[in-house]
Amino acid sequence: MLEMQMGRAIQILSRRNGITEVLLETDHPIKKAINYDRITGKVSAGDLLYLNTTAASLGLGTGGCHFVMLNASHERLPMMGGGHGMKCRYTPFQVKVPFEEEENKEAEECFNHPLNLNNRLLFFAELHSMVPPLCACIRYFLGEKCRIAYLMTDHGALPLEFSRNVAFLREKKMLDTVITIGNAFGGDHECVNIYTGLQAAAHLEDCDMILVAMGPGITGTGTRYGFSGLEMGFYLDLAYRQGGQCCYIPRISFADKRSRHYGLSHHSRTLLGEILRSPISLALPILRRREQKYLLQQFNHANLSGKYPVILSDGSYIRTAMDAFQLSVTTMGRNMEQDPAFFYAIGAAVRTGLSQFHREDGL
Numbered sequence: 001m002l003e004m005q006m007g008r009a010i011q012i013l014s015r016r017n018g019i020t021e022v023l024l025e026t027d028h029p030i031k032k033a034i035n036y037d038r039i040t041g042k043v044s045a046g047d048l049l050y051l052n053t054t055a056a057s058l059g060l061g062t063g064g065c066h067f068v069m070l071n072a073s074h075e076r077l078p079m080m081g082g083g084h085g086m087k088c089r090y091t092p093f094q095v096k097v098p099f100e101e102e103e104n105k106e107a108e109e110c111f112n113h114p115l116n117l118n119n120r121l122l123f124f125a126e127l128h129s130m131v132p133p134l135c136a137c138i139r140y141f142l143g144e145k146c147r148i149a150y151l152m153t154d155h156g157a158l159p160l161e162f163s164r165n166v167a168f169l170r171e172k173k174m175l176d177t178v179i180t181i182g183n184a185f186g187g188d189h190e191c192v193n194i195y196t197g198l199q200a201a202a203h204l205e206d207c208d209m210i211l212v213a214m215g216p217g218i219t220g221t222g223t224r225y226g227f228s229g230l231e232m233g234f235y236l237d238l239a240y241r242q243g244g245q246c247c248y249i250p251r252i253s254f255a256d257k258r259s260r261h262y263g264l265s266h267h268s269r270t271l272l273g274e275i276l277r278s279p280i281s282l283a284l285p286i287l288r289r290r291e292q293k294y295l296l297q298q299f300n301h302a303n304l305s306g307k308y309p310v311i312l313s314d315g316s317y318i319r320t321a322m323d324a325f326q327l328s329v330t331t332m333g334r335n336m337e338q339d340p341a342f343f344y345a346i347g348a349a350v351r352t353g354l355s356q357f358h359r360e361d362g363l
Contacts, residue, residue, distance in 0.1 A: 140321035236278060265293050282304075
């Protein structure tokens with residue numbers, strides 16, 4: 001059951017991309033809330049708000065905010081035009097969207113034919129924080145001559161507006177289009193599932209690179225299979241079968257103090273060892289000797305050596321790529337200086353992927 005509490009907006013802290021952040025008068029220790037303007041309407045100072053305080057009370061990673069469920073100043077909110085598909089279905093917050101498969105009659109042929117990715121390059125990333133460095137590396141190497149799509153799955157945040165990363169990437173023209181699938185919503189294209197989402201990226205937008213990752217946030221339970229990033233194994237296998245050149249970004253950290261995430265995360269070990277079936281090569285970053293040895297030992301201990309050809313690649317250039325776009329990103333609260341291996345793994349994957357990339361219909 002959710003926890004609900006009332007509070008009054010006493011100050012508007014920011015407005016951005018369909019989100020209003022407000023300062024609250026409330027007896028809860030957390031004094032900020034996020035309002036999704038197109039779900040609960042606009043908010044002003046003085047409005048009485050009904051708040052979902054559940055995650056903040058549990059201390060979960062919601063950015064230290066509550067979420068506005070209802071603004072008592074609105075007696076009625078009009079329905080916006082366009083589409084009659086639903087996401088977040090059968091909940092009090094179901095939102096109406098125009099499904100691309102249903103509304104775009106000119107693209108009907110696309111969605112009635114099998115997916116053919118024509119050797120497009122796809123990167124599969126477990127964490128949302130991997131997306132901006134991925135875009136920076138690709139743009140650093142290829143500039144504007146390639147089109148990049150981000151396909152946001154529904155295993156993290158559902159509203160695209162919640163992502164400051166995507167807002168930054170759009171502003172800097174580092175991302176050409178965003179497709180939201182499943183119950184995620186807010187993209188340039190709303191698609192029902194991964195299959196049609198990939199069709200939209202490849203054929204409606206003609207993107208050369210497709211980045212697949214969930215929205216902000218990830219669910220982990222400490223168990224072997226109970227984490228939301230497991231989806232990437234199934235999605236990668238699908239894309240590989242349909243003609244994609246697929247790169248998996250391993251989750252690597254030598255700054256994470258949790259033993260299950262130290263070095264090659266148990267999430268990556270499980271996905272690579274038991275879920276993924278495609279015969280891909282795996283790029284690992286060149287690290288300091290002690291870390292490199294530990295990483296390769298983990299790889300061997302997990303019986304991955306015989307399954308995946310390993311390519312050691314220098315991913316440290318990611319520093320230059322991120323600096324070129326004035327990009328500052330943290331992962332689990334750690335920046336590049338605090339957790340270089342995490343970022344070098346992204347750089348290594350992009351360098352290796354681009355070195356092998358060619359489209360059947362030309363780039």
